[in-house]
Amino acid sequence: MFGMQKPEVVIAYCPRCNWMLRSAWMAQEILSGFWEQLSRVALEPAEEGGHFSVRVGEKVVWERKRDGGFPNPKELKQRVRDVLDPERDLGHAEGP
Numbered sequence: 116m117f118g119m120q121k122p123e124v125v126i127a128y129c130p131r132c133n134w135m136l137r138s139a140w141m142a143q144e145i146l147s148g149f150w151e152q153l154s155r156v157a158l159e160p161a162e163e164g165g166h167f168s169v170r171v172g173e174k175v176v177w178e179r180k181r182d183g184g185f186p187n188p189k190e191l192k193q194r195v196r197d198v199l200d201p202e203r204d205l206g207h208a209e210g211p
Contacts, residue, residue, distance in 0.1 A: 121154040122172040124195065127161045134167055135160075137185065141169070144188045145195055152199050171198040 124145055128138040135158065142156040161167075167179035169191065176194040177186050186194070196203050 121152060122199070123154045124149075124156040125159050125170045126156065127159040127166060127168045127170070129164055129166050130160045131164055132167075138167070141186075141188070141191060144191065145169075148192050148205070149195060149199060169195075171195055174198050 124142070126138045126142055128134040138158050142158060146153070146156050165179070167177075167185065168175055169177040169186075176198060177191060179185060192205060196205055
């Protein structure tokens with residue numbers, strides 16, 4: 116999908132809502148599973164209050180208001196995988 120250039124993941128979060136630690140934890144989860152396929156994972160303080168989203172390249176894979184809250188690590192990894200490498204098996208993170 117991305118050719119030779121590795122995409123980046125951007126986690127935008129509301130700093131006024133104290134979501135930076137949650138965002139950093141999610142960044143660590145993404146990096147631990149996809150470090151070879153990404154150029155970077157960036158944290159981006161959002162201008163809009165209450166905002167939280169995760170983008171892979173230009174594709175929004177999670178948006179708090181649209182998707183109903185925050186993802187758990189398993190769900191987030193599946194959505195990132197679906198953009199980066201849909202055929203990839205996530206092992207134990209794939210099961211129920």
